[in-house]
Amino acid sequence: MQVGVIGLGSMGMGAALNLLRAPGLEVTGVDPRQIAQDAFIAAGGKAVGRAADLPAGQQAVLVLVVNAAQARAALFGPEGAAGSLAPGCVCIVSSTMAPVDARALAEEAARRGLLYLDAPVSGGATAATAGTMTVMASGSQAAFDAARPVLDAVAKRVFDMGREPGLGTTMKVVHQLLAGVHIAAAAEAMALGLKAGIEAQTLYDVVVSAAGNSWMFENRMQHVLDGNDTPTSAVDIFVKDLGLVTDLARAESLPVPLAAQAQQLFTAARGLGQGAKDDAFVIRVWEALAGITLPKAP
Known part of the structure; x- marks a missing residue:
């Protein structure tokens, strides 16, 4: 074949x-x-x-x-x-x-x-x-x-x-709502902990051992700990995909406030010049706003 x-x-x-x-x-x-x-x-x-x-x-x-x-x-x-x-x-x-x-x-x-x-x-x-x-x-x-x-x-x-055709894509758009919101929430939690004085590795270890963990937190915040912004999936992808979420929601007359806010955060990261970076580095929005110090690569 x-x-x-x-x-x-x-x-x-x-x-x-x-x-x-x-x-x-x-x-x-x-x-x-x-x-x-x-x-x-x-x-x-x-x-x-x-x-x-x-x-x-x-x-x-x-x-x-x-x-x-x-x-x-x-x-x-x-x-x-x-x-x-x-x-x-x-x-x-x-x-x-x-x-x-x-x-x-x-x-x-x-x-x-x-x-x-x-x-x-x-x-x-x-x-x-x-x-x-x-x-x-x-x-x-x-x-x-x-x-x-x-x-x-x-x-x-x-x-x-x-x-x-179209049902598979509809399912993927719904999935991307979850993926994008989870990444944004993971970055927000990491940023809050860092701002409040929690050591980054300790913060990560506690979350991945507790009920608040998600696959996206465990996977993406490891990228932040490593200081590795080489994209496996880029910020720009979620600017696009969360746009698809809000478009579908508008067509269905369904509010999706969490997805809309997450898209704004990814858009802000792109505005900071991070569009081609790994999507975990949406956290640089909080770095810019709050002056937190992110972990660096070894």
């Missing part, structure tokens, strides 16, 4: 490497960055700089780019993959986007005789590398069946959200 992976970033590279190890799959990665291409080739795969340069006859394509506009360009744009896709190829789109955009992409795929699986993922770079991502997917049964060899290689669990 010929499989293309579009986007060899922190999650795309992990997914592509797991596909490369899976039996019966011939994998080509797509990324404009030469360093990403070289890394995938060194692992034994094939790589090209443009989706249009994928070998003809692709039977599945996994799209792991940032947003709907990039996904549309990757599949159907002038330099997109469409011309290299075999009839009935399944487009597995894992970008976080608005449900309306997922439905529009699915309609375009259907017009071209392609299958479409709306398949956002969770788990970050660690799960992508381990092949244990969580997938929340929706689409036709034919799309699920065609995508199965790919999903088996990259995911620990696949949730079938239903037959309609």
Whole structure:
């Protein structure tokens, strides 16, 4: 089975490497960055700089780019993959986007005789590398069946959200409400403790041993302790994703005050020049406001 992976970033590279190890799959990665291409080739795969340069006859394509506009360009744009896709190829789109955009992409795929699986993922770079991502997917049964060899290689669990494209993306938007609010709350708690004189490592150790812990606190505040702002997921991602949350909530006439406030905090971090930094460093908003001293890297 010929499989293309579009986007060899922190999650795309992990997914592509797991596909490369899976039996019966011939994998080509797509990324404009030469360093990403070289890394995938060194692992034994094939790589090209443009989706249009994928070998003809692709039977599945996994799209792991940032947003709907990039996904549309990757599949159907002038330099997109469409011309290299075999009839009935399944487009597995894992970008976080608005449900309306997922439905529009699915309609375009259907017009071209392609299958479409709306398949956002969770788990970050660690799960992508381990092949244990969580997938929340929706689409036709034919799309699920065609995508199965790919999903088996990259995911620990696949949730079938239903037959309609857009349901998977809706679930991911709801998930991102929780993820963004949890990161913002974790940073706020860490900032308050530091401001009040609690030593950073002690603060962290107590929280992760007590009922107030969350996965996001334990994972992201370790980045703060390490002083490592290299992004596994960037501040800018949550500016975008929490915007999707508030857009969906507005369409459903549902107030989401916690998500809205968290988006403002991530927006403030971007305004401080932290947009490309790890999302844990939304804490630099409080650093700027309160003059707290963050832990430094060893």
